[in-house]
Amino acid sequence: MPMPDHLFVTTGQSDPGDHPAADQGEDLGVLLTRALAQADKTQKDLAAAANVPYTTLNHWVAGRRGTSRVDPEVFRGMAEVLRRWGADVTVRQIFAAIGRPVPGPSDQEREERLLRIYRALSTERQRDLIRIAEAMGRPTAS
Known part of the structure; x- marks a missing residue:
């Protein structure tokens, strides 16, 4: 399934939060698995709530698909959903897990x-x- 066009734009605000797990080299799959367990939710729940195709999210968790061309807002949205569900995760952690700097604000x-x-x-x-x-x-x- 091709990724929707809205997943390939690059704008947004940064999150000043930081987390020790990201500093220890936690990759995206490990981070999302941990956060989903904390929230008692599934990958399908996150995919639906963050408007990301389930197969794409599943490939990210399994390390079978890269994230370099994905709109940073997708990752911000996932962090927001996970935090709303009670998971201990920040935007900065997610970007550290994918090896990208947190993009600066845009308007x-x-x-x-x-x-x-x-x-x-x-x-x-x-x-x-x-x-x-x-x-x-x-x-x-x-």
């Missing part, structure tokens, strides 16, 4: 401004801007 005005700038560039400069933005989005070596 519609800044996104529209960036789009106007992009549209005013030549095709070659648009490609350059995309390469630069992709490089900026890659995790840095620590």
